[in-house]
Amino acid sequence: MGEYRNLFAENGRTQDEVNAKIAAAWDHLFKGDPAEQSAYFEQDENDNGPLAQIRDIASEDVRSEGMSYGMMIAVQTDHQAEFNALWNWAKTYMFHADETHPAYAYSASRPPTSGPPISSRRSGTSIPRAGSTATTTACCISWRCCT
Structure with a gap:
């Protein structure tokens, strides 16, 4: 370092x-x-553990840059549990894992804050397709969770 x-x-x-x-x-x-x-809101859990999001208070939604800042702050202040919950939420609700989706391997920049995970939604829905590399960067320079 x-x-x-x-x-x-x-x-x-x-x-x-x-x-x-x-x-x-x-x-x-x-x-x-x-x-x-x-700005940090805990949610339920999934099979990977607790979920949490950083919410844009003015717009009442989640933005990729807010999630990435939240993960970076958690890394820099040594809050592993909060980082893990944010990463889990980002991977569940933002990451396009469907290889047939036009945005495969990108993250939605403004994902829905409720409803089914992004991976279970059909291609062509109104979910934004452009994503922030900052979210992935926050993960990759932190606790090596990108594997």
Whole structure:
């Protein structure tokens, strides 16, 4: 791993202050009040484990960039369980696994937040076909879950 600048420390904050600021942001966005703070929403489980999504609060939907940011934040703050739940949701509801689908191996950029997984939907439905490589990148540079 490389070394990265710590702008908080460069501006006179102690490491304890930096850690407290990061922990407070995590708690607010991932564990805060779902009605007013949190962007992280846990759902049921599937055969692969817990599911969770990062929701665009203004649009009340899920976006590929939000999911990728959520996974990157989970990686950088060492929250393996939350990463796994986000990756599981992304793979279940965003990834086109059907080899006959025109968007095979891509992720939907704005998947449905309810209903059946994307893999069980017919080709030609109104699910967006363009996807974000950021979602896959977040996974690949994290805990090697892309295998």
